[in-house]
Amino acid sequence: VTSHDTEPSTGGGAGRGRTARERARVELTREIKEEARRQLADNGANGLSLRAVARELGMVSSALYRYYPSRDDLLTALIIDAYDALGEAAEGAMAGAAPGAAPATPARTRWIAGCRAIRDWARSNPHEYALIYGSPVPGYHAPEATIGPASRVPLAFVGVVRGALASGELAAPGEALPVTGALAGQAAALSAALPSPGVPPDALVRAVIAWTQLFGLISFELFGQFVGSFDPSEALFTHVVAQLAVFVGFRPA
Amino acid sequence: VTSHDTEPSTGGGAGRGRTARERARVELTREIKEEARRQLADNGANGLSLRAVARELGMVSSALYRYYPSRDDLLTALIIDAYDALGEAAEGAMAGAAPGAAPATPARTRWIAGCRAIRDWARSNPHEYALIYGSPVPGYHAPEATIGPASRVPLAFVGVVRGALASGELAAPGEALPVTGALAGQAAALSAALPSPGVPPDALVRAVIAWTQLFGLISFELFGQFVGSFDPSEALFTHVVAQLAVFVGFRPA
DNA sequence: TGTACATCAGTGAACGCGCGTTCACTGATGTAC
DNA sequence: TGTACATCAGTGAACGCGCGTTCACTGATGTAC
Numbered sequence: 001v002t003s004h005d006t007e008p009s010t011g012g013g014a015g016r017g018r019t020a021r022e023r024a025r026v027e028l029t030r031e032i033k034e035e036a037r038r039q040l041a042d043n044g045a046n047g048l049s050l051r052a053v054a055r056e057l058g059m060v061s062s063a064l065y066r067y068y069p070s071r072d073d074l075l076t077a078l079i080i081d082a083y084d085a086l087g088e089a090a091e092g093a094m095a096g097a098a099p100g101a102a103p104a105t106p107a108r109t110r111w112i113a114g115c116r117a118i119r120d121w122a123r124s125n126p127h128e129y130a131l132i133y134g135s136p137v138p139g140y141h142a143p144e145a146t147i148g149p150a151s152r153v154p155l156a157f158v159g160v161v162r163g164a165l166a167s168g169e170l171a172a173p174g175e176a177l178p179v180t181g182a183l184a185g186q187a188a189a190l191s192a193a194l195p196s197p198g199v200p201p202d203a204l205v206r207a208v209i210a211w212t213q214l215f216g217l218i219s220f221e222l223f224g225q226f227v228g229s230f231d232p233s234e235a236l237f238t239h240v241v242a243q244l245a246v247f248v249g250f251r252p253a
Numbered sequence: 254v255t256s257h258d259t260e261p262s263t264g265g266g267a268g269r270g271r272t273a274r275e276r277a278r279v280e281l282t283r284e285i286k287e288e289a290r291r292q293l294a295d296n297g298a299n300g301l302s303l304r305a306v307a308r309e310l311g312m313v314s315s316a317l318y319r320y321y322p323s324r325d326d327l328l329t330a331l332i333i334d335a336y337d338a339l340g341e342a343a344e345g346a347m348a349g350a351a352p353g354a355a356p357a358t359p360a361r362t363r364w365i366a367g368c369r370a371i372r373d374w375a376r377s378n379p380h381e382y383a384l385i386y387g388s389p390v391p392g393y394h395a396p397e398a399t400i401g402p403a404s405r406v407p408l409a410f411v412g413v414v415r416g417a418l419a420s421g422e423l424a425a426p427g428e429a430l431p432v433t434g435a436l437a438g439q440a441a442a443l444s445a446a447l448p449s450p451g452v453p454p455d456a457l458v459r460a461v462i463a464w465t466q467l468f469g470l471i472s473f474e475l476f477g478q479f480v481g482s483f484d485p486s487e488a489l490f491t492h493v494v495a496q497l498a499v500f501v502g503f504r505p506a
Numbered sequence: 507t508g509t510a511c512a513t514c515a516g517t518g519a520a521c522g523c524g525c526g527t528t529c530a531c532t533g534a535t536g537t538a539c
Numbered sequence: 540t541g542t543a544c545a546t547c548a549g550t551g552a553a554c555g556c557g558c559g560t561t562c563a564c565t566g567a568t569g570t571a572c
């Protein structure tokens with residue numbers, strides 16, 4: 001069971017649950033999303049049906065419109081929840097110790113823990129994973145509100161790299177190719193746009209590559225490309241993550 | 254425009270087009286798949302509708318059942334076509350020169366050409382790509398007939414590696430981690446099961462990792478994860494492929 | 507504390523739509539003599 | 540070359556189903572005096 005929450009657009013900013021009505025609304029919103037997630041698992045994003053959700057909740061279909069103005073809005077809520085849940089898992093695993101306190105966990109260890117947390121979440125929530133990292137849902141256009149939650153994972157990746165850089169735990173590995181030309185420009189622009197800039201393009205590009213490698217591997221595992229070859233893909237995953245740690249340049253623990 | 258074909262289950266093995274009827278059947282089968290592909294692009298795999306295909310072709314929906322016994326069978330035909338088209342593109346780009354003849358293209362060059370051919374095909378046929386490498390279609394179970402076509406790309410990858418090995422063009426790079434334990438076992442088993450065995454587990458695993466990295470990158474590009482960062486992702490792609498060539502161990506040209 | 511009014515969650519019927527699949531049929535194409 | 544029969548592609552109607560969304564309504568909950 002994962003924690004999910006996206007507040008419904010409760011008119012006033014009143015505390016959650018001041019009146020019975022408000023408490024009921026919060027509760028039902030949660031139940032609607034729970035049931036919707038269940039249907040996602042059975043039928044995929046396209047199979048998500050307001051009528052079926054209402055039916056399962058013992059309501060009439062039109063009642064759902066008091067909670068979400070349309071099917072796509074419900075889908076958006078699910079997408080944001082999924083990004084947030086995954087982002088939280090990654091952040092939790094990758095966060096360093098509180099600044100100044102206790103001996104910090106090595107960056108390499110935190111990075112590996114983050115990769116594993118991401119995979120664990122994906123395996124526990126395969127359909128929500130598919131919702132955000134699988135093929136786009138046709139006819140659905142993600143609103144801007146998804147951008148923030150979607151960038152939590154890549155930002156967590158970059159965060160570890162930046163931390164490692166600051167603490168001298170990062171070194172360009174010998175076999176990393178230099179980043180040049182258009183790529184260097186893009187990386188520099190991206191680096192400058194980060195919440196806290198200062199990550200050199202070379203390191204940023206290696207982090208991005210690791211990010212794509214990780215999700216490529218997880219997608220192959222979940223989408224069935226390894227059936228019959230690396231079927232329990234635990235060993236392959238462990239190997240790849242260790243290899244990626246080398247590539248990104250984390251100093252061995 | 255790409256070439257696509259999967260013969261309909263024409264009763265006898267008679268040459269294609271002996272009679273007018275047979276020619277018409279082959280022709281219509283092609284048109285049905287073409288129209289289905291068009292709909293795939295508009296509505297995704299779930300949006301593929303026999304009735305809509307028939308409508309567009311000016312037939313009545315029940316007529317399609319003379320060609321495909323069900324919607325899922327049509328989907329299977331599309332999936333097989335997609336795997337075959339992509340496989341053909343990869344094989345074409347990765348194949349060495351005829352054995353014994355002419356100076357062979359270096360393995361590294363062929364490998365990079367193969368990666369690029371795969372990406373080019375994916376960008377030209379994004380919905381067919383999503384069909385085979387995106388989230389699984391819920392409720393659809395791929396029949397065994399898809400296994401062969403699906404393995405063409407990974408086999409092409411392994412083929413280049415084996416070729417490079419034979420011609421002394423492959424060397425374990427210094428930063429590659431040793432393959433041990435359960436992973437080594439899986440790799441050895443897989444290696445032994447290959448059409449032509451003899452690829453050492455270490456090299457095989459590196460090829461598999463490169464395969465997942467490549468498709469992870471392409472999926473991110475096509476599914477929109479790079480929007481706003483590495484937006485034209487040409488430069489990133491070129492960099493990653495070169496980096497992968499180093500990782501797999503191809504001798505620089 | 508008690509009443510009058512406003513808010514709003516949930517109802518039930520309806521609109522208009524699309525789908526996969528089956529089945530008895532017709533008429534053209536193909537084949538055997 | 541010509542006729543009789545078999546094959547089979549395509550028709551049209553039907554079955555039974557599900558969907559998103561709108562709308563006038565009812566009755567319970569909340570609020571102001």
